[in-house]
Amino acid sequence: EPDRYTPPKASDASLYQALGAKEGISRVVEGLIQRSTTNPRIADKFKDTNLKNLREQLVDQICELSGGPCRYEGNPMRAGHEDLNLNMGHFNALVEDLQQAMDQEGVPFRQQNRLLALLAPMYRDVVKAPGR
Template identity: 60%
Template sequence: MTHHRTLIALAIATAIAMGGLLAPPAFAQGTAAMATAPAGLYQALGEKPGITRLMDDFVNRVVKDPRIGGHFKDVKPAALKESLTDQICQLSGGPCKYEGADMKSAHADMDINKGHFNALVEVLQSAMDAQGIPFAQQNRLLALLAPMHRDVITIR
């Protein structure tokens, strides 16, 4: 089961890095408009308290990850957690409003390649596992995040 799950996760990460799974959410392209979230995803993620715990865990992991932690050395973890919480909250259908930079601007100078992006997805999946988010809900969230790869990956 774990091996099968890992293969599925890697396939999703590869799909994300290679071309995405959905049309890009409007706010990922630079506006604050909301993409249509799958029904019940916000609730499945534990609403704002659950998303806050997830983003706390995720950011704590990502800044320590040897593959990608260096990309976050100049980032204030508390601000990143807050911004990501609002972004995931909005994207998943919650009442939050993401007011941060668009993904292209936010990542323009970070020199992110596909390997870095895949590592980020793996870290997010580990955080979701640790928070007890069911695999089907993880996939629903990843499918919403997938189109952002176009603006996050800066080294082709």
């Protein structure tokens, strides 16, 4: 059996429902992309990005992580971010953009934190450790 990238998963669909299912997640991702691509701390990282693809991949990933009926089939996190040279400041900026996007959609604070807890372990794949 070959290795397959397996992110930590929500144990039920309650987070998926709290995010507003596929529709709500699509709106959160739209807000995240709008904010990130205009946020002076990170906007330049997205200048060569196919935003339509990014939107689709992020919706699938968040849908799957939150316990919804989707499967993420994009690149593994490390390969997808390696060339971007991301540091902790970039990561924090994106998380703040995500929090604002969830605020705007009325996602309750506790549910926001559940999603952030599922994303946090990806830090080590996304941010470039010195010397790696």
